[in-house]
Amino acid sequence: xxxxxxxxxxxxxxxxxxEVQLISNEAMVEYDGKFHYHYELGDGSKASQDGVLKNxxxxxxxxxxxxxxxxxxxxxxxxxxxxxxxxxxYQPIGDHLPTPPPxxxxxxxxxxxxxxxxxxxxxxxxKH
Numbered sequence: 293x294x295x296x297x298x299x300x301x302x303x304x305x306x307x308x309x310x311e312v313q314l315i316s317n318e319a320m321v322e323y324d325g326k327f328h329y330h331y332e333l334g335d336g337s338k339a340s341q342d343g344v345l346k347n348x349x350x351x352x353x354x355x356x357x358x359x360x361x362x363x364x365x366x367x368x369x370x371x372x373x374x375x376x377x378x379x380x381x382y383q384p385i386g387d388h389l390p391t392p393p394p395x396x397x398x399x400x401x402x403x404x405x406x407x408x409x410x411x412x413x414x415x416x417x418x419k420h
Contacts, residue, residue, distance in 0.1 A: 312337070325355065336364040348379045 313334030321327045325345030332338040341359030348354040360374040373386040
């Protein structure tokens with residue numbers, strides 16, 4: 293029991309030591325779905341985001357969001373991520389983010405062939 297109590301005190305002390313000062317904070321939400329927020333913390337972390345309601349198709353609306361956030365990593369460097377989130381998904385951009393490998397030539401040729409020769413089920417049925 294004493295060990296558990298000491299462990300709890302150590303965790304509480306560690307968490308209290310990690311408090312971060314709020315330098316700035318702003319938030320705005322409008323009746324039409326438009327919003328903006330921004331904050332900056334004493335540890336160098338910051339984020340901002342703007343969103344608007346938009347028509348995704350004739351029957352549906354969705355939020356279109358642009359934003360960015362930054363933080364200081366354990367290596368002392370600042371890492372910045374900007375992003376768009378809309379009907380096409382979350383699309384982050386950052387110099388430190390991994391990039392996909394190039395598409396193999398065989399796949400590019402296959403995609404080109406499929407584009408030039410679209411599948412037509414009616415023509416395929418007539419051949420059989």
